[in-house]
Amino acid sequence: xxxxxxxxxxxxxxxxxxxxxxxxxxxxxxxxxxxxxxxxxxxxxxxxxxxxxxxxxxxxxxxxxxxxxxxxxxxxxxxxxxxxxxxxxxxxxxxxxxxxxxxxxxxxxxxxxxxxxxxxxxxxxxxxxxxxxxxxxxxxxxxxxxxxxxxxxxxxxx
Amino acid sequence: xxxxxxxxxxxxxxxxxxxxxxxxxxxxxxxxxxxxxxxxxxxxxxxxxxxxxxxxxxxxxxxxxxxxxxxxxxxxxxxxxxxxxxxxxxxxxxxxxxxxxxxxxxxxxxxxxxxxxxxxxxxxxxxxxxxxxxxxxxxxxxxxxx
Numbered sequence: 001x002x003x004x005x006x007x008x009x010x011x012x013x014x015x016x017x018x019x020x021x022x023x024x025x026x027x028x029x030x031x032x033x034x035x036x037x038x039x040x041x042x043x044x045x046x047x048x049x050x051x052x053x054x055x056x057x058x059x060x061x062x063x064x065x066x067x068x069x070x071x072x073x074x075x076x077x078x079x080x081x082x083x084x085x086x087x088x089x090x091x092x093x094x095x096x097x098x099x100x101x102x103x104x105x106x107x108x109x110x111x112x113x114x115x116x117x118x119x120x121x122x123x124x125x126x127x128x129x130x131x132x133x134x135x136x137x138x139x140x141x142x143x144x145x146x147x148x149x150x151x152x153x154x155x156x157x158x
Numbered sequence: 159x160x161x162x163x164x165x166x167x168x169x170x171x172x173x174x175x176x177x178x179x180x181x182x183x184x185x186x187x188x189x190x191x192x193x194x195x196x197x198x199x200x201x202x203x204x205x206x207x208x209x210x211x212x213x214x215x216x217x218x219x220x221x222x223x224x225x226x227x228x229x230x231x232x233x234x235x236x237x238x239x240x241x242x243x244x245x246x247x248x249x250x251x252x253x254x255x256x257x258x259x260x261x262x263x264x265x266x267x268x269x270x271x272x273x274x275x276x277x278x279x280x281x282x283x284x285x286x287x288x289x290x291x292x293x294x295x296x297x298x299x300x301x302x303x304x
Contacts (some may be wrong), residue, residue, distance in 0.1 A: 012232075020244075021231050038299040050301050058229065058247050060185070061299040062194045071194060071295075073245045075230050098299075124232040125211055126217040131229075 008082035010121040015132025017057065018080065021122045022072040030101030031067030037097065049094050052087045057129075057138055061098070070102060077135040084114060176300055182252030183291065188243065190229065194245040195294040196236065197275040204239035206283040207274045214270045220295065221266035225258050246303065256287050 012019050026034070037059065050056060052063045076083050086107045091133045095108045118121035131139070177186045182195040199207070222228050227249040236243045248255050259267060264281035271278045277289055 015269065018231075019230070021232065021234060023236070023243075035298055036196075056301065058192075058302045060192050060247075060297040060301070062245070062295050062297045064196065064295050071243065071245070072233065073194070104303070121181070122234050122236075124209070124234045126215055126218070126231070128222055128228065128231040133161065154200040 004066075006118075008116060010123045011080065012127040014127055015078050016135055017129040017132045018076050018078070018083070018085070019124050019127045019129075020072075020074045020076060020080075021095055021124055021157040022117065022120050023122055024070045024072065024099070024105075024120050025103040026063070026068055026070050027101050028128060031063045031070075032059070034063065034070070034101045049091050053090050055083065057136055057139075058150065070141075077137075079113075082146050084117065088113070165272045166216075178296070179252045183294045184252060185297045187300055187302045189249050190247060190302050191250070191255070192244070192245070192247050192297055193252070193294050194234050195245070195290070197232065197238055197242045197271070199242060199274060200276045202277070203274040205237055207214055207235070207242065207270065210270050210274070217266055221263040221275065224262040226262075227255065227258060230255060253287075257293065260286070 003073075011021070011051070050059070056075040057075040059072070062071040062073075063069070064071060092108045099105045104116065106116055110116075134142070162222070175187065179186050179191050184191045186192075189289045196243040201238055218231075222231070229247040229249075231244070231246045233242055235241070260281040272280060279289070
């Protein structure tokens with residue numbers, strides 16, 4: 001993959017959390033096709049696949065501007081290039097499926113993918129993260145610990 | 159939303175159930191919801207927005223700490239500085255969230271939007287929830303770390 005801005009990637013950082021925001025033009029009719037793709041059927045499998053990456057706190061797609069543009073926002077841990085590379089190695093089919101309705105989208109395995117992303121990435125002017133130094137794996141660990149404590153407390157009070 | 163059949167497998171076993179908010183716009187997974195929206199700016203609003211932003215950013219943790227239900231919040235200027243795009247992930251229903259931010263972070267939000275966003279009065283104005291609702295766009299897809 002090419003690296004158009006080696007060492008200098010768009011997006012704001014708060015602690016270990018990064019914001020990643022894209023504004024992309026949609027193909028004619030792409031908005032409607034995307035709504036169909038992202039209905040209940042698609043969400044179920046896609047979300048569990050995304051979970052496998054293990055660095056994404058949240059992500060969302062919003063269609064706007066009379067169905068002509070797509071807004072994508074995510075919050076992730078770590079490095080920009082690693083984040084994009086994970087998409088290509090762990091969920092390439094999901095990413096191509098999700099962004100395939102965007103004008104000019106070259107495909108996650110294209111050598112031009114990072115240039116395409118940088119061209120359409122918008123750096124936020126304001127970014128707040130409630131737990132900027134907690135990674136996704138930290139959150140999962142904390143939830144497991146809380147779950148264990150809850151079980152102990154429930155048994156003690158039963 | 160499509161009603162096509164889901165093929166059950168080891169991955170769908172981890173699926174997060176996505177719904178719409180029960181009382182307003184936005185998608186919802188479990189306890190958490192999302193909203194995004196676009197506020198139009200008054201002429202010169204972008205310049206004022208940028209001037210106010212450092213103070214607004216510096217106070218974010220204080221005010222969001224008072225609200226206590228926001229996971230993340232970001233904003234950026236759009237379309238040659240004529241609009242602000244914002245997106246937020248938060249706990250709970252839509253209307254209680256609006257009440258919370260008006261009551262616990264109203265002065266902070268007023269400090270950035272008043273005189274910047276076209277039509278915005280103050281967070282505690284009775285017409286503000288309707289005004290905000292008019293500018294919100296629901297997502298078509300949402301993923302949240304469980």
